Amino acid sequence: MNPSKRKFPVFTAIAGLAGAVFIVLVLAGKITWFSTEPPLEFNPNMDHQFKAIPQSGNTFFSDRKSVREPVEGTVARGQDVYPLQQGDLDQAEVLNVNPGVPRTDFVLARGQNRFNVFCSPCHNYNGQGESKVTTRGQWAGIPNLMRDETKALSDARLYHIISAGQNLMPSYADKIKPIDRWAIVYYLRSMQGIEGTASAPVAGADTTTNGN
Ligand code: HEC
Numbered sequence: 416m417n418p419s420k421r422k423f424p425v426f427t428a429i430a431g432l433a434g435a436v437f438i439v440l441v442l443a444g445k446i447t448w449f450s451t452e453p454p455l456e457f458n459p460n461m462d463h464q465f466k467a468i469p470q471s472g473n474t475f476f477s478d479r480k481s482v483r484e485p486v487e488g489t490v491a492r493g494q495d496v497y498p499l500q501q502g503d504l505d506q507a508e509v510l511n512v513n514p515g516v517p518r519t520d521f522v523l524a525r526g527q528n529r530f531n532v533f534c535s536p537c538h539n540y541n542g543q544g545e546s547k548v549t550t551r552g553q554w555a556g557i558p559n560l561m562r563d564e565t566k567a568l569s570d571a572r573l574y575h576i577i578s579a580g581q582n583l584m585p586s587y588a589d590k591i592k593p594i595d596r597w598a599i600v601y602y603l604r605s606m607q608g609i610e611g612t613a614s615a616p617v618a619g620a621d622t623t624t625n626g627n
Pocket residue numbers: 530533534535536537538556557558560564565573576577581582583584585587599603
């Protein structure tokens with residue numbers, strides 16, 4: 416085709432311009448499709464479903480809760496279950512063996528981080544009590560972890576207390592991974608001025624993952 420005979424594409428240009436103006440108006444919010452009319456329900460079954468909506472009441476179950484408890488004894492995949500109860504002190508001394516977490520600066524820093532997150536609300540950042548919940552008078556009987564009685568507890572016992580709880584102190588087994596519980600034990604020890612007494616690292620133990 417001879418290029419000089421090519422015609423200016425009038426229709427395409429007008430259509431393109433109109434399209435561009437339309438898009439600009441839409442983006443500028445000049446053209447909207449908002450309506451105050453109730454929406455049309457083409458398929459009411461989809462709009463109003465017979466299902467439990469989380470965090471809202473529900474008349475289907477007798478306790479009127481839509482969020483259901485897991486079946487008793489259910490264990491989530493990969494979940495670490497601490498096998499002992501609060502009172503199993505003798506077993507705790509035998510079973511709670513440091514899997515080889517070394518006492519390094521990193522582990523101590525990690526222990527401090529976890530302690531500040533999970534323990535300081537009650538035991539304070541320095542472990543001496545006087546935390547927010549005690550000074551506001553909401554909780555009495557939170558021991559000073561720097562006292563001699565606590566210093567005298569074995570590392571296995573500290574690990575046990577974190578894992579199983581002790582009287583009013585709740586269990587942290589579902590919130591703190593085992594390797595982090597040992598890191599907290601090291602940090603607690605360092606705050607108490609006791610060199611890492613957690614059992615010596617097991618030669619060749621893989622301390623980087625510990626399955627977590
Ligand atoms: C909700 C408040 C609370 C939190 C959070 C808490 N504790 Fe406790 N803790 C207590 C109370 C209360 C006691 C005393 C329990 C008792 O009466 O035997 C206690 C006792 C202890 C003891 C025993 C001290 C002793 O001499 O008998 C240790 C060790 C301890 N906590 C460590 C920790 C660590 C580590 C954390 C963080 C993982 C933590 N606690 C988080 C409330 C708490």
